[in-house]
Amino acid sequence: MAIPVVYNFRSVKERWTSAIVAVLGIAGTVGVFVAVLSLAKGFKATLVSSGSYGNVIVRRAGATSEMDSNVPLDQVNILQDAPGVSRAGGQPLVSPEVVLIAPFPLVTTGTDANVQVRGISPKALAVRDQIRIAEGRMIQPGLYELIIGRNVSHTYSGLSLGKSVKFGGATWQVVGTFDAGGSAFDSELWCDAKLLKQAYHRPEDFNNSVTVRLTSADALQSFKDAISANPQMSVDMAREVEYYEKQSTQLSTMIKWLGSIVAGIMAIGAIFGALNTMYSAVSERSREIATLRALGFSAGSVVFSFMIEALLISLVGGLLGAVAVLPLNGLTTGAMNWQTFSHLAFAFQITPALLGGGIIFALFMGVLGGFFPALRAARRPVAPALRAM
DSSP states (O other): OOOOHHHHHHHHHHTHHHHHHHHHHHHHHHHHHHHHHHHHHHHHHHHHTTOOTTEEEEEETTOSSGGGOOOOHHHHHHHHTSTTBOEETTEEOEEEEEEEEEEEEBTTTOOEEEEEEEEEOTTHHHHSTTOEEEEEOOOOTTSOEEEEETTTTTTBTTOSTTOEEEETTEEEEEEEEEEOTTSGGGGOEEEEHHHHHHHTTOOTTOOSEEEEEBSSGGGHHHHHHHHHTOTTOOEEEEEHHHHHHHHHHHHHHHHHHHHHHHHHHHHHHHHHHHHHHHHHHHHHTHHHHHHHHHTTOOHHHHHHHHHHHHHHHHHHHHHHHHHHHGGGTTOEEEEEETTTTEEEEEEOOOOHHHHHHHHHHHHHHHHHHHHHHHHHHHHSOHHHHHHTO
């Protein structure tokens, strides 16, 4: 015979002061747990969304990122003639690009952060058709002009539409802003690749990477086969989305590990809070427990009843923590991408799956915090407690 669940609700209500301590401890732990995971998820989602499944990014063989790569002009010409390359107006949609970093002061702290500057070809927007000019206009080839991602103006001082900025020994005019759909490109500055190479004294045939638009996503294999069979080519090729997913791994993994450690330490405190609450309940209710046993409720029913109370407390804590962390969803923050050593703006991304994981984590803490007190309650001798009534 099971003890009615309404008994557990009344019990928690009677001991609400001690229950609140356990609830707040669990809520804080769940909040930190979900916030950290949403931070890692937001960083990864920002980078992965930069890539298109129909685009290929080509780098020097062995290069870990665009920053340490070089694809010379003769190899760019070979890529343009490869099978599977999409064309518009008879011209191959191939964009050789230069990627550098330049320091600019952050709006929030005033300290310098590395901003990724991308020297683009006139075909850059045709290759990345998900990007559109939001304000102003596109840069004109041969002019020291910039277009900036939508996150740039409110992240860095002095970088906004109509402003002039100096870097690389040249003065550049901001003539437009572009919207890259929340991807990593929204944190970049784009300019003419030839002028960027001149400003930083790069060779004329130097390119960090080449982005190729394929005729279809299925054309990748034929493109790869043709390039790999050419003895003049020594390059690595990957779908854009796969490249950026790999770029996100290092920092997102570190965030998850550090967050898990912090949440684990907090969880230990929350579990001890739940243990204290439940042990106090056992001590105060020895007569109730004895009466329940005398009425015919089994030791297993007592254990189950106390576990229900512990899970009720942890569920309330989990829900409170989940609700408390919801305002972070979509909040923009920033961190350095260790692969490129540039600052990247991204948003917390709180999903139903993360909230569900946080509540499961809370229930897990409730199980650990309630099991041993429940076991103690079931083992209390009945007769002495009844004689003391």
